[in-house]
Amino acid sequence: MIDGSSPWPESHHCVRLRVDAWEDSDGDGVFNIQELMIGKNPANPRDVLGIRLVVATDWIASDDFVNKVANAFRKASNAIYDYTDGYAFISEIKIMRCDGQTSEFLSAHVRIYEDKPFGAREAALVAGYWVPAEWRSSGWCVYLYKDTFGIFGQAPAVIAHELGHYVFCFYDEYEYLFWFDTRYEEPVPIYAELPDSVQLAMETLGYTSLMGFGCYVMPHYDEISTYEHYMMLTQLQYLLPTAIFNNITAQWYEAIWRGYRYGFCWYTLVAVFTDGQFECIVYDPEPPPYDVYHFFVDVHSLIFYLDGYVISDVANSPNVDSILLAYEPLGGPYTSVGLYLRAIY
Numbered sequence: 001m002i003d004g005s006s007p008w009p010e011s012h013h014c015v016r017l018r019v020d021a022w023e024d025s026d027g028d029g030v031f032n033i034q035e036l037m038i039g040k041n042p043a044n045p046r047d048v049l050g051i052r053l054v055v056a057t058d059w060i061a062s063d064d065f066v067n068k069v070a071n072a073f074r075k076a077s078n079a080i081y082d083y084t085d086g087y088a089f090i091s092e093i094k095i096m097r098c099d100g101q102t103s104e105f106l107s108a109h110v111r112i113y114e115d116k117p118f119g120a121r122e123a124a125l126v127a128g129y130w131v132p133a134e135w136r137s138s139g140w141c142v143y144l145y146k147d148t149f150g151i152f153g154q155a156p157a158v159i160a161h162e163l164g165h166y167v168f169c170f171y172d173e174y175e176y177l178f179w180f181d182t183r184y185e186e187p188v189p190i191y192a193e194l195p196d197s198v199q200l201a202m203e204t205l206g207y208t209s210l211m212g213f214g215c216y217v218m219p220h221y222d223e224i225s226t227y228e229h230y231m232m233l234t235q236l237q238y239l240l241p242t243a244i245f246n247n248i249t250a251q252w253y254e255a256i257w258r259g260y261r262y263g264f265c266w267y268t269l270v271a272v273f274t275d276g277q278f279e280c281i282v283y284d285p286e287p288p289p290y291d292v293y294h295f296f297v298d299v300h301s302l303i304f305y306l307d308g309y310v311i312s313d314v315a316n317s318p319n320v321d322s323i324l325l326a327y328e329p330l331g332g333p334y335t336s337v338g339l340y341l342r343a344i345y
């Protein structure tokens with residue numbers, strides 16, 4: 001800037017970007033202005049993923065409630081930007097207040113129900129974000145409740161966790177959760193019923209992750225799991241009595257089952273979001289025995305720069321394992337991307 005002239009240099013380039021600030025020129029889901037504010041490239045489609053969500057309530061919610069929802073999503077966006085180390089965040093939410101469970105409500109990415117049936121929990125279908133909109137009426141969504149946004153302030157962590165399933169293809173990582181036994185039931189045993197030695201080990205290890213570990217009633221913003229976490233989990237299982245020798249997490253089971261060599265979330269993140277494809281499995285429990293459907297969905301493909309290495313394709317990166325096994329998530333990034341979330345209502 002020279003002698004008090006406009007802070008916006010009048011080059012063609014900048015003029016164009018100013019006009020198109022709320023365009024997404026490269027199609028990565030992040031608007032040009034957001035990319036510029038956080039140092040990403042509006043012309044590189046593989047540097048970041050912007051999550052754009054339609055959020056619907058099944059009642060005509062008050063302005064006050066809608067503001068609460070928007071704020072929770074801003075905080076969740078910060079958490080996602082942190083746990084993906086700057087590769088993804090929520091760029092836009094469009095909140096619709098529906099009068100009942102209309103077709104608009106049923107095709108939203110996120111459904112917020114006014115009533116919470118006893119025992120119901122927030123939930124999301126793995127990779128649901130990537131399926132076509134017309135499938136969502138059959139349940140491919142994130143389920144939240146009016147109560148989720150209640151006085152305890154847990155909504156941002158719940159959203160960050162459910163979007164871990166819905167967008168990033170993570171599974172639960174509750175330390176005692178064995179995939180087969182818990183599909184339709186609450187995970188058992190609860191933390192308090194674990195032997196003292198195990199509780200102590202978990203406390204000492206600071207054993208929490210966004211997708212689980214530790215005590216499942218307490219949501220965490222924490223980073224997603226690394227190889228080191230799973231090494232610790234393996235150690236921990238030898239402390240558990242045989243009866244609850246069930247600390248194979250759903251994430252671990254699913255990742256290995258899909259042919260990935262490792263089960264931790266960072267591995268899944270990089271594997272799925274560089275291959276750009278994910279195999280979905282849907283269990284239809286009615287009538288028993290349930291039917292299983294398999295199909296592939298295309299996900300957004302990213303290029304990761306981790307510890308100075310470039311990973312654009314897991315299958316064709318010979319040293320990808322050694323990079324990912326050693327990867328320690330960044331403490332940040334601390335950019336408050338939630339500030340730039342575009343909320344429409």
Ligand SMILES: [Ca+2]
Pocket residue numbers: 024025026027028029030031032035041042
């Ligand atoms: Ca963009």
Ligand SMILES: [Ca+2]
Pocket residue numbers: 026028030035040041042043044045046047048
């Ligand atoms: Ca970009």
Ligand SMILES: [Ca+2]
Pocket residue numbers: 081082083084085223329330331332333
């Ligand atoms: Ca981080």
Ligand SMILES: [Zn+2]
Pocket residue numbers: 161162165171172
């Ligand atoms: Zn979960």
